Structures are given as C-alpha cells and as structure tokens.
C-alpha cells in the first residue's frame with residue numbers, strides 16, 4: 346500500500362481548503378494532483394508531508410497511520426518549486442546532507458552520492474555550487490537530495506514551475522524515466538494538464554477543495570466525469586443543448602449543455618445529410634495543427650482543430666462556407682467554474 350487519505354478535511358479560518366478527501370496512491374506509482382490555483386493541491390500535499398494537520402480524517406503511509414506523526418519521522422522526500430539548495434554547499438554536499446545528519450558511514454555516503462549524480466545525469470558537476478548551475482540542473486540536484494535517504498514517498502510541488510517552457514518539457518520526460526527506474530511512490534502537484542498527462546500514471550483532478558475525478562490520463566481525457574474535468578483537461582466548445590449541432594451529436598441525454606472537443610468537429614467542403622453549414626471566421630496556424638474559428642447560421646461560435654494534413658487537403662480559406670458535424674460530444678449540466 347502506498348498512501349491512503351481517508352475522509353480528510355482542512356479549514357483555514359472560515360475557508361474550506363479541503364472537503365472530505367478520499368484518495369489512494371498506489372505503491373510505486375506516480376500520481377499527479379491537478380487543478381486550478383487555490384483548488385487545494387498544495388494543502389493536500391502538505392498534509393501528506395505532515396507540514397499541516399487535518400481537522401478531520403486520517404493519512405496512512407504504507408499502511409501505518411501517520412496522521413499525527415512529526416514530518417521528520419515520515420521518511421518523506423520533498424521537492425518544492427522554491428525549495429532552494431544550500432548555497433554554501435557544493436552539489437555533492439547538498440546531496441549528502443540527509444545521509445550525513447543520519448550519521449551514515451562516510452564511504453557509503455560518497456558511494457550513494459556518486460550513484461545519485463549518475464541517476465540525475467549530473468556526473469562531473471558534483472563540485473559545483475548551486476549558483477553555477479542552471480535552474481533545471483538545480484531541480485535535479487534537489488531531486489537527488491530528496492532521493493538520497495531512500496524515502497518511502499516522494500512529494501513534488503510544482504517542481505518545474507519556475508523553469509522556462511523548454512526546460513520544463515525536458516525535465517518532465519526525464520522525471521518519468523527516472524521514476525521508471527526508481528519506482529518510489531510519488532505525488533506530483535501541477536496546474537498544467539499537459540504536464541500531468543505526460544508524467545503520471547494516475548491523475549487526481551481537484552476543484553474547490555474536492556476531488557472531481559481520479560483516473561489514468563486517457564480516462565480523464567476520454568471519459569471526464571464532470572463538466573469541470575472536461576473543460577479543465579483540454580479545450581472544449583460548450584453549446585446549449587437546443588442548438589442544432591448538439592441535436593446532431595447523437596447525445597440522447599437531456600442535459601442542458603453539450604461539450605464538444607475542437608478535434609471532434611469534422612469539417613467537409615461538400616454537404617451531406619448529417620452536416621450543417623458554418624462560415625470560417627479565422628484560421629490560426631498552431632504549427633502541428635490548425636485552429637478553425639467557425640460561425641454557424643444561428644450565430645453559434647465554434648472552434649475546430651484540424652491536423653496539418655487534413656487542412657492542406659481541404660485548402661480552407663477565411664470566409665469560406667464549410668459543412669460540419671460533431672464526431673463525439675458529451676452532455677453535462679453547466680455547473681462548472683474555474
């Protein structure tokens with residue numbers, strides 16, 4: 346068993362930061378807590394770490410009740426966005442820190458530091474100081490330092506949040522590979538859905554102190570449980586259920602709104618029985634695909650995404666009238682808010 350969070354609530358003054366959270370993080374998995382700012386992700390992580398205590402509920406780590414345990418006794422590794430390295434210590438000394446305070450034999454410590462430098466691909470940089478490293482390298486040192494003491498659980502709070510987009514992308518892929526080697530039960534906080542999809546085995550989608558859905562990346566994308574999840578994980582068109590494109594979407598539900606992903610709007614240049622006319626208002630080139638802004642006869646605005654190949658095949662032009670139909674749509678009551 347990895348981590349079990351049972352009926353946990355946390356209030357700050359009158360504000361309910363977490364409301365009856367139940368969650369199991371499987372042993373050896375990498376789980377993302379995903380949600381907008383203020384949804385309670387960091388609070389949940391801090392409760393698991395023991396940096397906050399829940400008002401109600403229990404937290405178990407590897408089967409033991411750790412709810413009231415001091416953070417130092419939890420054997421947890423942390424990497425936080427602004428968890429700075431010790432500036433006056435070299436990379437080696439930073440990584441060795443936790444082992445030295447646990448009075449590990451010197452030789453064993455040095456061997457472990459070598460192993461970790463190799464693992465985080467910083468061999469050769471052990472004698473540098475944090476100021477002589479890039480932001481991405483510093484976070485890799487922070488990860489090596491956290492892993493040095495062989496924690497039962499690794500907690501990462503937006504570890505790449507302060508880095509630029511390119512480095513962030515590289516580190517995501519690197520973190521996934523690292524996890525496949527180390528297999529330590531890890532919980533990763535992010536507000537970036539792409540990051541959560543790419544890195545994690547399981548995603549916990551949070552909103553306003555509650556869990557909206559727990560599932561694999563494919564699951565939360567393909568089978569969103571709520572309108573919030575559908576809107577938060579990827580772009581979406583929200584269309585009133587009485588609109589004709591909604592009526593044409595094979596969705597028999599009697600809910601008030603229909604949600605259609607931009608890539609699920611099919612565009613044809615020749616009409617047929619199932620299509621509806623729409624005018625192209627704008628074409629936006631996104632590199633790997635093209636965003637088509639459409640306006641239907643009744644004024645309903647829709648966004649469609651086409652692959653470059655399909656776009657080239659259709660040779661679309663602004664103001665052209667095309668014929669559209671939804672390939673897939675989901676119905677929810679419109680109660681979401683971000």
Ligand SMILES: Nc1ncnc2c1ncn2[C@@H]1O[C@H](COP(=O)(O)OP(=O)(O)OP(=O)(O)O)[C@@H](O)[C@H]1O
Nearest residue numbers: 357360362380381382383384385386387388389536
């Ligand atoms: N110590 C505290 N005292 C008072 N309010 C707090 C405290 N810690 C968190 N909060 C509030 O609880 C809510 C949830 O905060 P939390 O940091 O868990 O959200 P988050 O989802 O991690 O957001 P972000 O991505 O912005 O960090 C926020 O509204 C925050 O202001």
